Amino acid sequence: MRAAETFQLLPFLDTVLSLTEAFILGALIGAERQYRQRTAGLRTNVLVAVGAAAFVDLAMRIAGTDGAVRVMAYVVSGIGFLGAGVIMKEGMNVRGLNTAATLWCSAAVGSCAGADMLAEGALLTVFIIAGNTLLRPIVNAINRIPFNEEASEATYEVRLVTDPLSLPRVRDLLVDHLEAAKYPVSDVEIIEHGDDQVEVVAVLVSTAVKPSEIDAVVTHLEKQHGVVHGTWEASTRN
Numbered sequence: 001m002r003a004a005e006t007f008q009l010l011p012f013l014d015t016v017l018s019l020t021e022a023f024i025l026g027a028l029i030g031a032e033r034q035y036r037q038r039t040a041g042l043r044t045n046v047l048v049a050v051g052a053a054a055f056v057d058l059a060m061r062i063a064g065t066d067g068a069v070r071v072m073a074y075v076v077s078g079i080g081f082l083g084a085g086v087i088m089k090e091g092m093n094v095r096g097l098n099t100a101a102t103l104w105c106s107a108a109v110g111s112c113a114g115a116d117m118l119a120e121g122a123l124l125t126v127f128i129i130a131g132n133t134l135l136r137p138i139v140n141a142i143n144r145i146p147f148n149e150e151a152s153e154a155t156y157e158v159r160l161v162t163d164p165l166s167l168p169r170v171r172d173l174l175v176d177h178l179e180a181a182k183y184p185v186s187d188v189e190i191i192e193h194g195d196d197q198v199e200v201v202a203v204l205v206s207t208a209v210k211p212s213e214i215d216a217v218v219t220h221l222e223k224q225h226g227v228v229h230g231t232w233e234a235s236t237r238n
Contacts, residue, residue: 022053022113049110056114079107166226
């Protein structure tokens with residue numbers, strides 16, 4: 001039998017060691033994700049780590065180091081597709097990026113194990129778990145800092161509500177006043193609200209602004225004929 005001819009005890013034991021480490025380290029990473037009820041939890045991270053280790057180990061045994069390097073390249077791109085499956089967009093918010101990145105790192109841990117770099121795989125696991133746990137309080141502290149429009153670069157939108165007949169004039173007024181205040185406009189969108197109202201949305205070029213200056217522009221535009229309401233908002237979606 002071909003299997004009996006290719007079986008070698010020492011390489012087999014080496015494979016057992018690689019897959020065992022990938023299983024244990026993947027379980028450590030996945031346990032933290034499972035505890036936080038993330039989409040990709042314990043089993044997913046274990047399977048990613050063990051799968052990556054199996055492919056790399058197989059390539060090492062068949063084609064040596066060069067073959068393992070080629071397989072690692074495919075593992076990296078393949079896990080990218082898997083990670084995309086856990087990323088979800090809800091309105092302006094995106095969820096799952098951290099979970100996808102963790103899966104990517106689990107594959108790296110498995111690749112280390114498959115390449116017999118056991119110490120490196122263990123070290124990488126420590127950094128992954130530390131990144132998902134020790135940095136959390138720092139992230140929460142940063143998120144609690146009030147948003148400073150003058151010091152931050154973001155996407156700003158100035159919105160005016162008008163009637164369809166006044167739309168062309170109001171749109172030109174909006175752009176002209178923003179340009180005069182040295183806030184260039186990158187795009188203008190028109191949103192219909194029924195038959196009697198439309199909303200003109202001017203998207204500013206990503207830059208830092210002074211809220212008082214934008215407030216002054218919006219206040220002035222609200223006094224113009226045909227303008228029903230005006231407002232502006234900032235977001236960091238880009």
